[in-house]
Amino acid sequence: xxxxxxxxxxxxxxxxxxxxxxxxxxxxxxxxxxxxxxxxxxxxxxxxxxxxxxxxxxxxxxxxxxxxxxxxxxxxxxxxxxxxxxxxxxxxxxxxxxxxxxxxxxxxxxxxxxxxxxxxxxxxxxxxxxxxxxxxxxxxxxxxxxxxxxxxxxxxxxxxxxxxxxxxxxxxxxxxxxxxxxxxxxxxxxxxxxxxxxxxxxxxxxxxxxxxxxxxxxxxxxxxxxxxxxxxxxxxxxxxxxxxxxxxxxxxxxxxxxxxxxxxxxxxxxxxxxxxxxxxxxxxxxxxxxxxxxxxxxxxxxxxxxxxxxxxxxxxxxxxxxxxxxxxxxxxxxxxxxxxxxxxxxxxxxxxxxxxxxxxxxxxxxxxxxxxxxxxxxxxxxx
Numbered sequence: 001x002x003x004x005x006x007x008x009x010x011x012x013x014x015x016x017x018x019x020x021x022x023x024x025x026x027x028x029x030x031x032x033x034x035x036x037x038x039x040x041x042x043x044x045x046x047x048x049x050x051x052x053x054x055x056x057x058x059x060x061x062x063x064x065x066x067x068x069x070x071x072x073x074x075x076x077x078x079x080x081x082x083x084x085x086x087x088x089x090x091x092x093x094x095x096x097x098x099x100x101x102x103x104x105x106x107x108x109x110x111x112x113x114x115x116x117x118x119x120x121x122x123x124x125x126x127x128x129x130x131x132x133x134x135x136x137x138x139x140x141x142x143x144x145x146x147x148x149x150x151x152x153x154x155x156x157x158x159x160x161x162x163x164x165x166x167x168x169x170x171x172x173x174x175x176x177x178x179x180x181x182x183x184x185x186x187x188x189x190x191x192x193x194x195x196x197x198x199x200x201x202x203x204x205x206x207x208x209x210x211x212x213x214x215x216x217x218x219x220x221x222x223x224x225x226x227x228x229x230x231x232x233x234x235x236x237x238x239x240x241x242x243x244x245x246x247x248x249x250x251x252x253x254x255x256x257x258x259x260x261x262x263x264x265x266x267x268x269x270x271x272x273x274x275x276x277x278x279x280x281x282x283x284x285x286x287x288x289x290x291x292x293x294x295x296x297x298x299x300x301x302x303x304x305x306x307x308x309x310x311x312x313x314x315x316x317x318x319x320x321x322x323x324x325x326x327x328x329x330x331x332x333x334x335x336x337x338x339x340x341x342x343x344x345x346x347x348x349x350x351x352x353x354x355x356x357x358x359x360x361x362x363x364x365x366x367x368x369x370x371x372x373x374x375x376x377x378x379x380x381x382x383x
Contacts, residue, residue: 033093035376036075040068040097042375043128065099066107066115067124072098074368079353081112120360125367126245129374133243133268136378142271144331145243145294146236146338147261147280149254150346151217152247152366154229156357159211193284196259201267204260208248210359215250229354230362232345233257234370235265236338239381242370243269247363254279259288266292273297275335297328345369 029037045067072094073084088095089103100106107115119125179185196204216226233246233254244264246257258280265271274289278301289296302309319325345351349369356365 029093032076033097036072036094036097038379039071039075039372039375042378043071043132043371045071045128048124048128048131062099063115063118066112067119068098069112070116070119070368071372074349074372077348077350077353079350080355081109081116085109085112116356116361116364120356120358120364123360123364123367125364125371129242129245129367129371130268132371132374132378133241137237137241137243137269140269142237142243142269144238144273144275144334144337145262145265145271146275146335147233147258148236148277148335148338148342149217149231149233149257150342150351151215151225151227151250152230152232152351152354152362153227154212154354154357154362156212156229158213158228160213191284192256193259193282197284197288201260201263204263205246208246208257208260209252210247211249212357213249213251230359232342232366233261234338234341235261236341237269237271238334238337239377240337240340240344240373241377241381242341242374245367245370247359247366255282255285258282258285262289262292262294266294273331275332275338277335297332299332341373344373349373 046064049064049067069084069088072078073081076084076087076094078084078087085106085108088098088100088106095101095103095106192207195207199207212229214226214228215231216224218224227250229250231248231250231252231254233248235243235245237243244261246261246264248257258276262274262285271294274294274296276285276296276298278299281298281301286296286298300308300312302312342351345366349372350365351369354362354365356362
């Protein structure tokens with residue numbers, strides 16, 4: 001059975017069996033309730049949640065129900081856990097979808113907080129998202145992978161650089177200026193992009209900064225924006241399906257995450273083209289994309305070359321007058337799928353309502369929204 005036939009059969013089961021059963025069992029379903037039921041049926045939270053039964057002391061609250069509640073928080077775009085608990089107490093349908101039969105069975109806010117810390121430490125949403133992508137997109141040939149990042153504002157103090165402690169140089173300082181006759185020039189330290197070409201995926205991800213700090217980025221309108229928090233780097237496939245994500249400090253440049261993110265995506269799916277904006281215009285990134293068997297389509301970044309910038313603008317005007325477009329320019333237009341995923345995460349799945357601190361918890365919060373987006377877009381792909 002092909003992937004499309006398998007997903008179509010899965011969707012027919014959701015529409016023909018699951019949703020009518022839920023209408024009879026828990027009451028009438030709103031569009032958000034139906035979306036939550038479809039997402040929970042797709043991701044199957046119960047398969048990845050470990051419930052520690054048999055331990056001495058008071059029994060722990062059911063972790064699978066708590067995990068479903070956090071997925072519902074992302075689907076319903078609820079800003080805080082307290083708001084989620086209030087909805088669970090008043091919305092009978094939502095409460096039964098998560099796994100509680102009566103309002104008194106819903107745990108307290110402290111229990112939700114402890115469960116969220118456990119899910120963050122075990123990277124539960126990331127594991128569920130990876131399993132969903134491998135199961136539904138592993139056999140699919142994806143045309144384009146759009147790569148981009150988005151600013152994530154956090155409510156925590158940024159880590160400031162300690163300027164009182166100066167790093168000890170590996171070699172003694174040398175005289176400034178041109179080397180003397182017969183004196184060898186000092187060896188140049190390889191850049192991070194050059195080091196990444198010979199590193200494994202785990203080593204590349206471990207080298208990237210993850211703490212909260214200051215970030216600055218120029219938006220689509222050319223306005224410089226600044227924020228305190230993190231930066232989420234996302235690879236998006238055709239159909240606005242997020243394939244892989246990496247969370248770094250806000251000050252990390254987009255190009256520093258391109259090689260590990262491309263390696264992570266290539267381990268999950270098979271794709272043909274890599275679409276990136278001018279921030280990723282580097283020879284190392286292009287070479288790595290070709291080594292994976294992909295065709296990189298990256299916007300040229302003139303940087304400080306004023307002559308090149310003018311030549312590119314003139315060439316663009318000439319093509320517009322002639323009504324001619326290159327094939328790579330047509331494909332490059334598909335890069336907007338990454339921007340739609342970033343906007344969807346922030347507007348509809350909790351990307352703007354970050355109330356947790358620390359890299360692990362921030363990643364867990366964001367991946368709950370990414371997991372919901374991926375499940376919904378995969379179902380839309382077959383319908």
